[in-house]
Amino acid sequence: MADIAALAAALDGIELSSDRALLRQKSRDFYWYSPILKKQLDGKSGDLYARPKDEAEVLRILAACRAARVPVTTRGGGTGNYGQCVPLEGGVILDMTAMAKPIAITDGVVDVECGMKMIDLDLWARDQGWELKLWPSTKRTATIGGFVAGGGAGVGGIAHGTMRERGNLVGARVATMQDPPVVLDLEGDDASPVNRTYGTTGIMTRIRLPLTPAQDWRDIAIGFEKFTDASAFALALSFADGIPKKMCGVFDSQLPPFFRGIADSVPAGQSLVLTMVAPSGLRALRDLAREHNGTFLAEQSTVEAERDPDKTPFYEYCWNHTTLQVLKKDRGVSYLQCRFPFEDTLAAVEAVRIPFRDEVWMHTECVRFGGRITMSALPVIRWTSEARIYEIIAAFEAAGLGIANPHVLTIEEGSNYRRVPGDQLGFKQRTDPLGLLNPGKMRDFSPVETAA
Ligand code: FAD
Structure with a gap:
């Protein structure tokens, strides 16, 4: 058992705290989105909080922790949702937010x-x-x-x-x-x-x-009677090289009622597309929406909305904020992170949306990988049990989707490929031979030096 008081003394002059409430708060992130991670991670806590102001202080902390064989878990805003910031083996919480220039x-x-x-x-x-x-x-x-x-x-x-x-x-x-x-x-x-x-x-x-x-992005909400029209419109927009855009998310009709701020603008039963488009592309966007039976419902300036704490830029309904918007009203849901195939993307979306529609509320985001367009999905899922989420994952994988499982702790299991890419493992063996940096998160790593 490391002597934390001695470690704190060795770090004299650096912003430190061993206040239990602060340590608990700074040992958490948004892992609780997953009932599985919540069970595993609730109660985990670091032993000492450190907030370095410069690189020299970071090096002092790492040297002292290495000497005392104390783990170090780094933290920024603490918004990760895989428990990335949670110290599995205690030790120092290294808060980087004072290095912000x-x-x-x-x-x-x-x-x-x-x-x-x-x-x-x-x-x-x-x-x-x-x-x-x-x-x-x-x-x-x-x-x-x-x-x-x-x-x-x-x-x-x-x-x-x-x-x-x-x-x-x-x-x-x-x-x-x-x-x-x-x-x-x-x-x-x-x-x-x-x-x-x-x-x-x-x-x-x-x-x-x-x-x-920089572009003066416009947040645009477009409603569709049919989800399939919304989906086809979004993919067509992704391929429309003449329309400068930053984002395009598609939401099945169960989701817009949870989006406080725009819910009232979306007619009941409609599916929704939220997009960010540059002003020069707005006319073409209208033409494309009309072609797919879409109706413009709301518009605002993204930058104005994000500068105003009382407003919601539309990206705060998108990506993993969709799950958050639902969780604000209904704690009985969780989510998955999926990637659809590049070919026949829309058919693949329907192949998993239709059979699971009662418990999986489809939400896709258009994205490029290696220059090719497809859709990622962060569907909101009515939570029943761990066994059920793994049945859904298996069915989605059988339909050709890649799953970045958000109900696991390690980098490898949370990735589409179930391994760390390139030489990340070899690099860690060189830079962290004792395995003191966020231990337990890189599954395939074993210490190459003994900690004795
Ligand atoms: P933290 O949660 O503090 O840290 C994340 C990981 O990075 C931890 O493992 C930590 O140890 C490590 N780390 C932090 N700083 C450093 C550093 N200086 N050096 C080395 N390691 C470091 N993610 C997305 O990618 N896209 C999204 O759209 C998205 N949407 C989200 C929506 C919601 C509502 C929530 C809760 C999460 C979402 N996330 C998303 C996950 C998360 O918010 C982002 O990845 C975010 O960028 C993490 O930044 P952070 O500063 O909060 O990192």
């Missing part, structure tokens, strides 16, 4: 400290004519480090793919758990081992990301 934009690439909130970063870039290519629907609370380490898909995916797309992560500065801890400055493919590895391979202190020219 933008450094510079050079040739369209932003260099930023990892604890910066994505909304602040986007607004700062926007003042210089740029915007983020990608953001999660939690943009108003998530940090950029947490998005790269724990998320990586979302708004912008219809145009730019995911964070895993080569070029979407230019580079990162990464503090390691070697003896002694060092900072690596990684570029391009060399930075991939920190991409969606839940802080198990190193602590990112700074990130470099490509930006895209």
Whole structure:
């Protein structure tokens, strides 16, 4: 058992706390969306909270933790939904939110400290004519480090793919758990081992990301009598290269009544498409909607809505916010994360929507992977039991869907491919040989040095 008081003494001068209530609060994320993870993770807690203000303090914390064999679990906004931030073996909670400065934009690439909130970063870039290519629907609370380490898909995916797309992560500065801890400055493919590895391979202190020219995005809500028309419209919009867009989500008719703020605009029984389109594409969007029997229901400026705490930008009904909007009114649901095939996408959506319609409320998001368009799904699911969710997963997989299971703790099991890509495992063996970084989250890792 590590001596936490001695560790705290060794970290004198750094912002620390061992207040139990704070530790409990900072040891949680949104894992409770999954009744399975809730059972496994409720009550887990770190032993010491540390909030470094710069890279030197990060290195001091890592060195002291390595010496004392104390695990370190990093945290940004704490909005992950796989329990990524939950310390399974106690230890130090490393809160990165004090390292939140933008450094510079050079040739369209932003260099930023990892604890910066994505909304602040986007607004700062926007003042210089740029915007983020990608953001999660939690943009108003998530940090950029947490998005790269724990998320990586979302708004912008219809145009730019995911964070895993080569070029979407230019580079990162990464503090390691070697003896002694060092900072690596990684570029391009060399930075991939920190991409969606839940802080198990190193602590990112700074990130470099490509930006895209800022647009005055319009949030548009379009209603459809038939879900199949909504779905066909969304896919057609994804392929319409003449219409600049940032997002397109499709919702079966059970879902819009949960969307406080726009529910009253959606006629009962209608399916809904929520999209973000640049002003230059609005006329073409109307023509496309008419072709698919869609009716414009509501419109607002995305940027104005996100700057106003009382307003809801439409992306806060999309991606995993759909589940949150339903959970606000009905705690008896959970969700899945799925990916449809590239071919016959709409038929694949119907193949799982129709038979499960009483318990699975379909919600899809249009997205590119490797330059090809398809739909991801984050359907809301009436929760009955663990056995039932695995029956649904099996049926979805049999229909050709990839499942990124959100009811599991490890990176591998939560991925479509059930393994970590590239050399992430080998990288961790080099940068964290004792396995002290967020232990238990990379399934295939075993310590290469003994902790004695
Ligand atoms: P945290 O939850 O604090 O951390 C996430 C992981 O990253 C943890 O494993 C943590 O250890 C690690 N980490 C954090 N900072 C660092 C760092 N500096 N160095 C190394 N590791 C670090 N995700 C999406 O991708 N797209 C979405 O659209 C989306 N929508 C969501 C909607 C809701 C309502 C909720 C609850 C979650 C959603 N998520 C989504 C998941 C999550 O919000 C995002 O991935 C978000 O970007 C995480 O950022 P964060 O700062 O909250 O990270």
